[in-house]
Structures are given as structure tokens and as C-alpha cells.
Amino acid sequence: MITKVRAVFLFVADQDRSLEFYTEKIGMEKVADDEMWPGARWLEVAPPGAQTTIALAAAKDFDRQPAEGSAPFTFSAPNVRELYEELKAKGVEVTEPVEESWSTNIHFTDPDGHEFIVGEA
Numbered sequence: 501m502i503t504k505v506r507a508v509f510l511f512v513a514d515q516d517r518s519l520e521f522y523t524e525k526i527g528m529e530k531v532a533d534d535e536m537w538p539g540a541r542w543l544e545v546a547p548p549g550a551q552t553t554i555a556l557a558a559a560k561d562f563d564r565q566p567a568e569g570s571a572p573f574t575f576s577a578p579n580v581r582e583l584y585e586e587l588k589a590k591g592v593e594v595t596e597p598v599e600e601s602w603s604t605n606i607h608f609t610d611p612d613g614h615e616f617i618v619g620e621a
Contacts, residue, residue: 505552507544508573511559512612513566515543518556521611525590528554536561547575568613576621580604583618 512518522528522545531553532544540561544553559566577583580597584606587594594608603619610616 507553507555509555509557510571510614511562511564511566512556512610513559514611515541515556515558517611519543519545522554522556525587525592526608527586566612566614569615571614571616573616575616575618577618578621580606580618580620 510518519530523530528545528547530544531546532542534542536542541558543556545556546553557564581604584594584597587606587608592608595606597604597606603621605617605619608616608618
């Protein structure tokens with residue numbers, strides 16, 4: 501039986517740049533930083549206390565290109581308006597909060613052009 505989602509892949513052009521963005525701007529923690537094989541790095545970040553991690557995979561190591569546009573997953577935050585102010589103050593490209601019938605949400609873009617939705621939960 502599967503009990504949780506372990507990690508999701510996010511293909512990036514520059515792992516160090518992405519690590520800095522996700523830890524210093526978004527507030528995640530680095531949870532793994534290991535060598536997969538010579539010259540290839542396994543790097544994971546996650547929100548504090550999260551079970552699921554984001555593998556910041558070097559696109560070149562997997563014969564991929566960083567994918568711009570909508571990211572393959574979303575985030576949630578208890579106070580989206582507060583998060584909006586925090587991200588904006590850190591220079592993150594973020595949209596103003598939008599109230600929908602199901603949630604208040606914002607969108608932010610990472611250095612590779614992945615666009616994420618953050619909904620209030």
C-alpha cells in the first residue's frame with residue numbers, strides 16, 4: 501500500500517540558484533543534498549515539517565529542459581495575503597491575492613519560469 505508522496509520532480513537549469521530561491525525567498529528547508537553519480541546532484545527542499553519534498557533536479561542530468569509555465573503541483577498557506585506581502589518584500593514575482601469562491605490564491609514564478617498557485621487552506 502502506498503502511504504505518502506515522497507518527492508515531486510522540478511527540473512531546473514541551475515540547482516544552486518533554485519536552492520537559494522526556495523530556501524531564502526520561499527522559506528523552505530534543504531532536506532537532501534547528495535551525489536547521485538559522478539557530476540550529478542540529488543537536491544531536495546520542503547516546507548518545514550512536510551512529508552513530501554521537491555527534488556530540484558538538474559534538467560541536464562535527466563536529458564530534459566526546465567519547463568516554463570504552470571508547475572505540476574500547487575502549494576497551500578494559512579494566510580495568503582500575509583504570504584503575498586512576504587514574497588513581494590523579498591522580490592519574488594508574485595500576483596496580488598484573488599478571492600475565488602473556493603479559496604484566496606496567489607501565483608508566484610521561480611527563476612526557471614515555473615508558475616505556482618498558492619491557495620489559502
